[in-house]
Structure formats: structure tokens, C-alpha cells
Amino acid sequence: AKPIVAFVGRPNVGKSTLFNRLAGKRISIVQDTPGVTRDRVYAQADWLKYEFTMIDTGGIEPKSDDVILKQMKRQAQIAIETADVIVFIVDGKEGLTAADSEVAQMLRRSKKPIVLVVNKVDSKKDEENLYEFYNLGIGEPMTISASQGLGLGDMLDEVVKHF
Ligand code: GDP
Ligand code: MG
Numbered sequence: 001a002k003p004i005v006a007f008v009g010r011p012n013v014g015k016s017t018l019f020n021r022l023a024g025k026r027i028s029i030v031q032d033t034p035g036v037t038r039d040r041v042y043a044q045a046d047w048l049k050y051e052f053t054m055i056d057t058g059g060i061e062p063k064s065d066d067v068i069l070k071q072m073k074r075q076a077q078i079a080i081e082t083a084d085v086i087v088f089i090v091d092g093k094e095g096l097t098a099a100d101s102e103v104a105q106m107l108r109r110s111k112k113p114i115v116l117v118v119n120k121v122d123s124k125k126d127e128e129n130l131y132e133f134y135n136l137g138i139g140e141p142m143t144i145s146a147s148q149g150l151g152l153g154d155m156l157d158e159v160v161k162h163f
Pocket of ligand 2: 015016017
């Protein structure tokens with residue numbers, strides 16, 4: 001079977017933007033029990049000689065902070081259970097948040113390979129928040145701009161290293 005790469009991160013960090021950019025035409029939505037936010041979107045992608053399945057664990061995007069945290073933890077759990085590589089996405093314009101730190105802790109304990117990706121680094125000036133993400137204890141952050149298509153090759157090189 002192809003390796004599975006799961007995208008995890010707070011609402012609005014750009015998970016779906018990245019997912020859609022990397023996806024081929026073959027996107028499928030998997031909906032579990034109604035009322036349970038375990039919806040996942042799958043797509044096939046490839047990079048160099050590698051083919052893999054991506055999962056966007058976004059689901060319904062909640063509004064309140066405690067619901068966001070609960071949902072992120074659920075997403076992280078799905079990713080830990082199913083993925084071969086976890087791409088943890090944070091927002092370079094917003095900077096580090098408490099929810100990012102809690103989810104990072106869960107992901108770290110899982111011992112699965114994690115690639116830390118700082119999105120929305122559209123230009124040099126968006127790099128000013130970069131250093132705080134080292135506090136997540138996941139290693140060196142990769143910077144990308146999903147909407148501008150910057151840094152995606154370097155990010156994918158890092159992802160496929162773990163296959
Ligand atoms: P998700 O909730 O994590 O799936 O985030 P979305 O992909 O829905 O994106 C949330 C918002 O961030 C949208 O308005 C996107 O256009 C915007 N966005 C996504 N990627 C980037 C980026 O690289 N730079 C900037 N400036 N905005 C982005
Ligand atoms: Mg989304």
C-alpha cells in the first residue's frame with residue numbers, strides 16, 4: 001500500500017489550501033457516523049518517484065477555542081493511528097498558540113515521523129515568527145506558502161525521506 005501522509009493543524013492554517021494544491025483530481029470525502037467529526041478527505045499525490053495518499057483531517061471547523069482544541073486532539077489521534085508521516089501545519093502570520101503546543105506534545109509522544117510546516121510565509125517579512133516554533137520540540141520548521149506555492153518542493157523532499 002502507498003504511504004499515508006496526514007495533515008494536522010488548527011483551523012485556518014491552510015491545510016486544505018495545501019492539500020488541494022498537491023492533490024490530483026482524485027479527491028474523495030469519507031464521512032463516518034453522523035454527528036461525529038471524523039470526516040476525512042483523501043487524495044492521491046506524488047512527488048518524484050513516490051506516490052502517496054494524503055489525508056486532510058480538517059472536518060468541520062469549529063469557532064470556540066475549547067472546541068477547536070478538542071477537535072485538534074481528535075485529528076491528531078486519527079493521524080497518529082493511520083499515518084506514516086504527519087505534517088503538522090502552523091500559521092507563520094499568527095505565530096505559536098497554546099493549542100499548537102498541546103497538539104505537538106501528543107504528536108511527539110506518538111513517535112511517528114512529524115514534519116513541522118510553517119505556512120503563510122509569503123515573503124521574507126513573514127519569517128519573523130519563525131523562531132518560536134522551535135519551542136514545539138519537533139525540530140526545524142520548514143517554511144511554505146501554500147497559496148503562493150513557495151517551499152513545497154523542499155517540504156515534500158522532507159516528507160518522502162520518512163517513507
Ligand atoms: P484550513 O482551515 O487549515 O483548511 O485552512 P484553509 O486552507 O481553508 O485556509 C484558510 C485561509 O488561509 C484561507 O483564506 C486561505 O486562502 C488562507 N491561506 C492559505 N494558505 C495561505 C498562504 O500561504 N498565505 C496566505 N497569506 N494565506 C493563506
Ligand atoms: Mg480545511
